[in-house]
Amino acid sequence: MALDRKIAYINLTTGDVEVKPIPLDVRKKYIGGRGLDAYLLLNHSKKGCDPLGPANPLIVSGGILTATCASATARTHIMAKSPLTGLLGSANMGGFFAPEMAWAGFHHLVIKGKAKTPVYLFIKNGTIEIRDAQDIWGKTTTDTQWAIQEELNDQEVKSLVIGPAGENLVVFANVMTGIKNAGGRTGMGAVMGSKNLKAIACRGTMDIKIAHPVEALEYNKRFIDQITSAKVNKTQGTLGTPMIWGATNSWGGVRTRNFQYNQCEYADDIEPENIDEICEETMGPYHMAGCFGCQVHCRAQYRIPSGPLKGTYDEGPEYTSQGAFGGEPDTPRAETVLVGNHLVDQYGMDNLEVGSLISWAMELYEKGIITSKDTDGLDLRFGNDEALLEMVERICYRKGKVADTLAMGGIPASKIFGKNSFDYLIQVKGMSNLHSDERATPALALNVATSSRGSDHLRSRPAIDLYHLPEKVLHKIYGNPVAYKGKLSSEHTEYIGKAWQVFWQENCYMGVDCLGICKYHTTFLGATLPNFEDWPKVLYYNTGLEFTPKELWDISERCNMLERLFNIREGLTRDDLEKGDMLNHRYFDEPCLRGAPDVVGMMINKKKFVKMIDEFYEHKGLDKNGNPKPETLKRLEIQNEPSHML
Amino acid sequence: METKDKVLMINPEKCTGCRLCELVCAVKHDGFSNPARSRIRVMKWEMDGVYIPMACQQCQDAPCMGVCPANAISRNDELNIIEVDYDKCIGCRSCVAVCPFGAMGFNSIDRKVFKCDLCDGDPQCVRFCEVQAIEYVDADDVAVLKKQTAAAKLHATSGKVALKTA
């Protein structure tokens, strides 16, 4: 049974390991994956704990459906207090790690303490071993994985690892598995590094019993058909996430030169179709790869086509890498994007944070706030491909003043750079924004401002808001499983009803993250993809647990509130520019200069935006300051948290 | 009775490495999710992006059948499969050792050997593989289909217009 997968508590200081079952009543309240992780974090961390100290629990999990007969149950979730934001740390990645961990007997790991010397965990069929990692310390993310496979003499071992950036405590270091699957955000790699934990290796051959195998198999066929037939997923399967770049840059939604422009002009070289041609030339006609059990296959394979690293194999690049190494620094050249993508994969750093911070530094350099003296002579101007790639390496190894400062994260760096450097930093809660420019899309701006893990596009983004769906269709989507009586607007420029859409998406994404399935398999980029109404079937056939759509909605709302409770405990306040639900002033002051005729001149209306936040808080059951009302906690049955059931 | 002379045709180039075939194979046969129970396995060279699904070839002169000391393995001509008679099987695993493809497995939970049975004519790996890296085709057609693909490649390298292939 998926339900008999266990939770393990591992203390790296003492070497103690304790294994417990996950009680059914806990499952029914928090399901698993990210939701249950939020419960564990709130229960196992103390207020104000040092994110890079031994007391910060690192939680690694799969969802309740991980490795069951449901489509793309490949996601691994990692949670801890973030060294980047000082608030909730949370990262989610595809690949093959979580299923292997489930076959090895575990759904959740809670790792505390700090090992004296570098170690890695080896989990096999219910047993957990702490092994010496001194020989693999210092290795890149892929070399680490191959070295572990070799040491264990088993090619089937799947590892979640950190690269040199995590070891060097770069606060936006990520965790990686496979070639390029990254738990990218909020610096979970630095948390691992602070524990002297180089990797978690899994190998499992334990059965997961499917509750109703015949029905599960048949429903999975229908589920997959629903997912792969979406136009957006057909495109993903051909071009990968770069397909988003094509459209977004075309209308002017890509921030360029940090935040000076909203479109990277003449960026034809990094257009998805061009990247696809490079993939085809270097890897042949069938160059798309998939995560576990997924038929969308959105991961492109490529070899670097030219330059000093010519012939090097990697995967991706995703939409984020196009922005990080193409648009934001204004270096729209395919080789630069592919090499930048490769470097962050190898070093184990969040491409988004790296690209955003370097572009911010470029603007500071342009404005004279940092000088070539600070950069050790590196000409950190926009459009300088070599400087950009050099900075990636410098940040990983913390070489030189500027790179070492950036490695501390944007807000601490702004305090060191001084002057008005903070004004140019495009961040929320200390985490950099994706390179998407939300000035023309209030709903997306609200999502970025209120996301629980700092600025983020994968927590509550109503991306389909840009499709101008008829209001009737919007009500069909956003009025289920809880009716919404207010107005919903087909206009992406509007502020009406957007707070509800963001609230709905927040619950929807929490739902998939609890199940452990991919966001491309729910209402994210396509309107016809499965959500609350479809999930009870896949849950019942696979686990035997019965839920109504409304019950799943309630669970999602509950888990989101747990994340909010954690953030409030760690200092979240509504309007704080460093720790609050607020955007950089440039969203409200600087109009879009490029893009489609309807986009130019657009910016966010602050008054309407603040009203949207009020509305969003109301939907969530928060007071005006963003704190949960007592009746909300009671309704969600979390008035007594932390309750220490696990 | 009409005999089925159909085989699995695997095109590794098309495989995305997702291993859904392993999942559905295990669920279909045993009701469990567990790749160790799957009759088909995807072998991977991740550092080069190479994925190759491996399954039983239902050999004409099957080494597993020849080596079996209990005569538990035989050819079912109706379905064109090599099958194991578990009433006769003694679990010696000679067949596992001798198979040149590693296609005969041993399940250490049930203590039994297992192999592909083409799902009695409706192979689930084929049904679920959207990219058609595994197809279920007439044995006669395999070579023709491969000829077509190879010929199209030759045509393309001669600099002419690309052709549509199956």
Added chain:
Amino acid sequence: MAIDDKKLSGAESLRKTRTYGKFRCHNPTCMGRLEPKPGDKHVKCPICKCEFRVAWIRPDFPRIRGPVWEVNKKIAEEAFKKKMEGK
């Protein structure tokens, strides 16, 4: 278990509205329906006059590859000037 397997969910029922062969103009509030002829490499929006380069995912499945820069840049610059004058 009260699972009605035959019933289509809301998301599934929306599938019948899907159209191949067409897309919408990238000018967000314009959203004009554009239907390039098979193989077309360019398309011009009859409403807002923006021009786009077209790529084909499948022979029946086109998408916008990107703007025709010279054309759309000019339209955007004029629109921006007009908006700023209006302020």
